[in-house]
Amino acid sequence: MSGLTGTGTLLRLALRRDRVVLPICIVLLVLLAGGSAQAALALYPTPEELTRAAEAVNASPAIVAMFGPISDPTNPGAIASFKTVSMGAIFVALLAYALVRRHTRTEEEAGRTELVGAAVVGRRAPLTAAVVLAIGACVVTSVVVVLSLVGLGLDAPGSIGYGLYWLSAGLAFTGITAIAVQLTQTARGASAWALGALGVAYVLRAIGDSSQGALSWLTWLSPLGWGEKLDIYGANRFVVFLIPLVFTVASVGVAYALRERRDLGAGLVAGRAGPARASASLSSPLALAWRLQRGAFIGWAIAYALLGLVLGSVAHNVGDFVSDPKVEEMLRQLGGSASSLSDVYLGAELNFLAIGAAAYGISAALRLRSEEAEGHSEQVLATRTSRPALLGSHALIALGGSALLLVVTGLGMALSYGRASGGVGATLGRLLPSVLAPIPAVWVCVGLALVVFGALPRLVVLAWAVLAVFVVVGEFGSILKLPQAVIDVSPFVHASVPPGGSVSGVPLAALLLIAAALAAAAVGAFRRRDLTTA
Amino acid sequence: MTLAVEVTDLHKSYGTTVALDGLDLAVETGEIHGFLGPNGAGKSTAIRILLGLLRADSGQATVLGEDPWHDTETLHRRLAYVPGDVSLWPNLTGGEAIDLLGRLRGGLDEKRRADLVARFDLDPTKKGRTYSKGNRQKVALVAAMSADVELLLLDEPTSGLDPLMEAVFRSAVQEFTAGGGTVLLSSHILSEVEALSDRISIIRSGRNVETGAIEAMRGGSMTKIEATTANPVDLHELESQSGVVDVVIEGDRVTCSVATDHLGELLERLGASGIRTLASSPPTLEDLFMRQYRTPEASRS
Ligand SMILES: Nc1ncnc2c1ncn2[C@@H]1O[C@H](COP(=O)(O)OP(=O)(O)OP(=O)(O)O)[C@@H](O)[C@H]1O
Ligand SMILES: [Mg+2]
Numbered sequence: 001m002s003g004l005t006g007t008g009t010l011l012r013l014a015l016r017r018d019r020v021v022l023p024i025c026i027v028l029l030v031l032l033a034g035g036s037a038q039a040a041l042a043l044y045p046t047p048e049e050l051t052r053a054a055e056a057v058n059a060s061p062a063i064v065a066m067f068g069p070i071s072d073p074t075n076p077g078a079i080a081s082f083k084t085v086s087m088g089a090i091f092v093a094l095l096a097y098a099l100v101r102r103h104t105r106t107e108e109e110a111g112r113t114e115l116v117g118a119a120v121v122g123r124r125a126p127l128t129a130a131v132v133l134a135i136g137a138c139v140v141t142s143v144v145v146v147l148s149l150v151g152l153g154l155d156a157p158g159s160i161g162y163g164l165y166w167l168s169a170g171l172a173f174t175g176i177t178a179i180a181v182q183l184t185q186t187a188r189g190a191s192a193w194a195l196g197a198l199g200v201a202y203v204l205r206a207i208g209d210s211s212q213g214a215l216s217w218l219t220w221l222s223p224l225g226w227g228e229k230l231d232i233y234g235a236n237r238f239v240v241f242l243i244p245l246v247f248t249v250a251s252v253g254v255a256y257a258l259r260e261r262r263d264l265g266a267g268l269v270a271g272r273a274g275p276a277r278a279s280a281s282l283s284s285p286l287a288l289a290w291r292l293q294r295g296a297f298i299g300w301a302i303a304y305a306l307l308g309l310v311l312g313s314v315a316h317n318v319g320d321f322v323s324d325p326k327v328e329e330m331l332r333q334l335g336g337s338a339s340s341l342s343d344v345y346l347g348a349e350l351n352f353l354a355i356g357a358a359a360y361g362i363s364a365a366l367r368l369r370s371e372e373a374e375g376h377s378e379q380v381l382a383t384r385t386s387r388p389a390l391l392g393s394h395a396l397i398a399l400g401g402s403a404l405l406l407v408v409t410g411l412g413m414a415l416s417y418g419r420a421s422g423g424v425g426a427t428l429g430r431l432l433p434s435v436l437a438p439i440p441a442v443w444v445c446v447g448l449a450l451v452v453f454g455a456l457p458r459l460v461v462l463a464w465a466v467l468a469v470f471v472v473v474g475e476f477g478s479i480l481k482l483p484q485a486v487i488d489v490s491p492f493v494h495a496s497v498p499p500g501g502s503v504s505g506v507p508l509a510a511l512l513l514i515a516a517a518l519a520a521a522a523v524g525a526f527r528r529r530d531l532t533t534a
Numbered sequence: 535m536t537l538a539v540e541v542t543d544l545h546k547s548y549g550t551t552v553a554l555d556g557l558d559l560a561v562e563t564g565e566i567h568g569f570l571g572p573n574g575a576g577k578s579t580a581i582r583i584l585l586g587l588l589r590a591d592s593g594q595a596t597v598l599g600e601d602p603w604h605d606t607e608t609l610h611r612r613l614a615y616v617p618g619d620v621s622l623w624p625n626l627t628g629g630e631a632i633d634l635l636g637r638l639r640g641g642l643d644e645k646r647r648a649d650l651v652a653r654f655d656l657d658p659t660k661k662g663r664t665y666s667k668g669n670r671q672k673v674a675l676v677a678a679m680s681a682d683v684e685l686l687l688l689d690e691p692t693s694g695l696d697p698l699m700e701a702v703f704r705s706a707v708q709e710f711t712a713g714g715g716t717v718l719l720s721s722h723i724l725s726e727v728e729a730l731s732d733r734i735s736i737i738r739s740g741r742n743v744e745t746g747a748i749e750a751m752r753g754g755s756m757t758k759i760e761a762t763t764a765n766p767v768d769l770h771e772l773e774s775q776s777g778v779v780d781v782v783i784e785g786d787r788v789t790c791s792v793a794t795d796h797l798g799e800l801l802e803r804l805g806a807s808g809i810r811t812l813a814s815s816p817p818t819l820e821d822l823f824m825r826q827y828r829t830p831e832a833s834r835s
Contacts (some may be wrong), residue, residue: 185663187625274626276658278633288634292623375621379674382585382615382687383638384607531587 006121010129014103014149018133019459025095026141032472033088033162034148036479037080041152044079054079060341065210065314066348068225071234077154077162078233083479085162089169089227090202092141096134096174103130105181105190127259131178131252138170153232161232168230168244168412173198174360175251179267182258192299199303201225203310212426224249227423285385292371293394295363297401300360304353304405308412311349315342315413346413346433346499353409354492355436355471361402361446362463368394368453369460388523391450395519398446403439410435434499440511441495445470447518452523455533538563538685538716539584544593546579546740553579556742557593561718561798563678566711568731568748569720572827576740577720578618582691584718585615598685613642613735614678617620618690618720620670622662629658635677653702679706686710686717692726704730724819736826743826748819755817755825758789759800763788764808775803786810 015022029129044050057063067086070078104127107113142163149159150331173194180193196352201222209218209228219225228242281287368391371377410431418427449463456462473482474490487493491514494507539561545553553576561567571577582588584597586606594600600609622631632651654672665673671694678686689698692703700723707717707730721727726818727734728748744751754777767788772781778797782789784832792800794817804812 053629067553272661273659276627276629278626278630278637281638282630282634285638288638295625375617375619376623378582378587378617379620380638381587381606381616382610382613383635384610384640385638386607406574493754528589530589532583 002130003122003124005125007125007128007132008123010103011132014133018099018102022099022137026137026144028468028472029088029091029095029141029166030144030148032091033081033084033145033478034152036084036476037149037152038076039481040080040480041076042418042481045098047074047076049285050074050076050079054082057082060472061210063345065206065345066513068205068209068228071231075155075158076231077149077158080152081149081158081162081233084476085165085232086224086228089166089224092138092166092170093173093198093201093224096138096170097177097191097198099134099137100130100174100177100322101181101187101190101194103133105184106187109185109187116216120166124256124259127178127181127255131174131255134174135171135248137169140172141170141186142167146279157236158233161230161236161238164238165227165230165232165243168227169224170240171244171248172201172251175248175255176223177251178255179258182262187499188296192296196299196303198224199307203307206314207310234469240294267336284288284393285380285389286396289367289393291396293367293397293401296364297397300401300405301408304357304409305412307353308409308414309416310412311346311409312413312416313420314416315345315349316430317415334442342417343499347419347496347501350406350410350438350499351475351492351496354406354442354495355467357402357405358442358467358470358492360405361398362403362449362467364397364398364401364444365449366460366463367452368450369457372457372531373533378531378533385485387527390435391454391523391526395446395450395460395522398449399443402446403444406435406442431499433503434497437503437508438492438495439499440508440515441491443515444491444511444518447515449516449524450522451525455529457496457529536563538598539567539718540594540596541580541584542594544580544583545591546576546588547591553740554583554590554593556597557737557740558745559735559737560745561716562733563590563716564711564714565769566707566717566719566726566730568734569737570722570724570727570823571732571737575737577737578689579740580737581615581687581720584687585610585613592733599715605702612683613685613687614681614683615687616671616674616678616689616691620674620694622665622670624661624663624672626662627659628656628662628669629664631662631673632658632677632680636681639681639683641682642677642680643682649677650676650680650706653706654699668696668699668758671695672699675703675706679710683835684715686719688717689720690722691719692721692723696800697700700726725821728819735825738827748822751822752794752817755822757792757794757797757813757817758791759789759797759804760811760813760815761788761804762786762810764810767804767807772803775800 044053052074054070057070057079058073067083070082072078087236107126127147146159146163149162152155176197177190177194180197181187181190183193184190201224204222205228206217207226208216208222211218219228223244226240226243229237231237282291292518368377371380371394377390381387411428414424414428418424435446445463445467449460450468452460452463470490472480474485474492477487477490491511495511497503539559541557541559544554544557544559545552552725555576557580559569559580568623569577569580579588583590583595584602586602586609589603597609598612602609604676622628629651632655633642636647654676656669656672660669662670671691675691678688686707688708692700695703704726706754707719719730727738731748733747734751735742744822757767763786766786767783769781769783772778772783772788772790773795776799777793778790780789780791788804792801797814816834
């Protein structure tokens, strides 16, 4: 294949740029898998206990909907891996997505590909380098995970299956992102396509897994479901791995074909002309911030509404009561002390959705940084717009938008779940505290992002690192057997109310105060520092 | 004469890089002040400090009588800025960007806006990402110049304009100052600075090396003379004339350089030998700047 000249050089450049972040991500993923496997094995010391726990999982449609079923309850690897393998696969998919996007469209948008392309570099080289890098990262992650699990004493074929499970998600989203970055002119647009695909994959798998029978074939359509069909620590049907393999080859092929059909810097959808004059409303920093951010917000809001609708109906499917004490213990571990399985399910999903809302809030807040780095803020601040006004307008969208996402998804859940059982109004009333309670925790995350922007504009990636820490200690802390004091670092821990549970106001008020203090500190820091472009 | 911009002993470092090292700058109200210096001299840094986008480490900066760091918002109603590297919002049209920036500044002059859009031949319906470099600059120029302000801070505003648009720019700047406005113009296009500026400041390594009217600067520099004479001129005699250097005599052809203030004496001497042809090339700005850019220390005295 021609057009590949310079791929090696670009690959080395990419490795150099990612030489810190990439190893950290891989190590964190491996720790997640190994650490929680070790903790699970310690939790159920005898084979009988392991088997009972695994059977309890399979008997809980809610858990199955979230994490997929366990193939062979008698295999210790099954219970040791079932939660991290499916969640981890999403993280691996996100890693692949981030790598491909970062080294293709982001570079192209910044004009650096043009610089590179003028040197002796083939047209296909940037995409190839990014794809090779992403696949390489996923392969390394998987291999190290397999080794660590085998090292813990889990059986080898099942552990290899675990690695293939993660690899299947990573490969698939390498291909999907490779296509997404061809479709739009901006890295932001590419994200919308790729993350949208991830959301669809998650929902397909959740519906497929929770609807025994009728719709279970949907799992086969989801790149996140293929790993599950490997039946790891069970039948180990590795032949299923051919599906992600073929899918990846095909999608990367499509990406190459699309790349051939477009110009450098262009998307497939050409830009159109627009109005010669600004509408009367486009006359304030807030109006500008909204104009810049509304597309992303609307996308997220639609996704959250759909997720709410889908998860609400899945919750209805799984809403049968189980009286097995083992299951109850499991549930307590996973999602608190709610009264019914569907409540546990919705509570756990709301926890995840709150993290997603925080991710939205952080990305909306960090728009401040990209506006600054691209030189737009310089022009805005050369008008009479003050720094607090600039920061405040994006902060308002980040705070308001992230809260609205949770409200929207709660409405969706109440609609679909309530129509099937209990009535929409009553369900909404019962869900509302669970929907609203995480908002202060989300705002703390947004506040932290604002502070990082205000004080350390070149290190805004720290905001994401903090969120990652919150997720690890908050969501996986109890499986990893972390001390409570460490788990308590995550604001989400203090702001999670299971449906039907009671709200305690003090922690929420404290979180609100912290968020307000962070926002104030951010304004103070931003006022004092230099504006730094690129 | 009041000063629109007054800078004394300004210092600014980025980590270990010293960008400004005791900069002085004085821009008189109503003038077009050329701001020159080699790459990395600190021009953009100085302008950003004047805008309150950067904070000086030490020294004084006053813009329109106000402190750019503390009185930022009130000051910004009275000035407009065109950055050297204009980056537009990818999904806003040029027209929208002009209106937005104008409104954020506190309103723009509709008539002037329409006039400038027409003169710059700008298509305001294109999206920001589809403009060429020169057209992006035109958007920023229209936005800044249709504002109702007293001071324009222009950082290499024409580096991407074609000659036709360059001419439009020049006339627009002159109209702006004819209305009483003041302009600080950083530029690498010497002919533009020469054509527009009342006075110029040349900086190098963050320090001022020369300020003044271009004519005055020419005074201290050399004019090149090429002449043919009826009677031969004596080499040694010519060389002994004050202010004359680089004398070459080939038959009846004489070439030499002379300090501009000694030009009269030289012409008298040559006249005595009967001038047949005479060509004098006044020092070009290029010559002037080359000298300042290369050897700042020599010219500081
Ligand atoms: N953000 C920054 N961080 C570190 N160094 C910087 C930064 N911005 C500018 N510099 C340095 O400060 C010095 C002055 O830069 P400045 O951009 O003011 O120069 P300039 O006169 O505008 O140059 P040019 O003619 O190339 O535009 C240079 O040495 C530059 O490398
Ligand atoms: Mg500059």
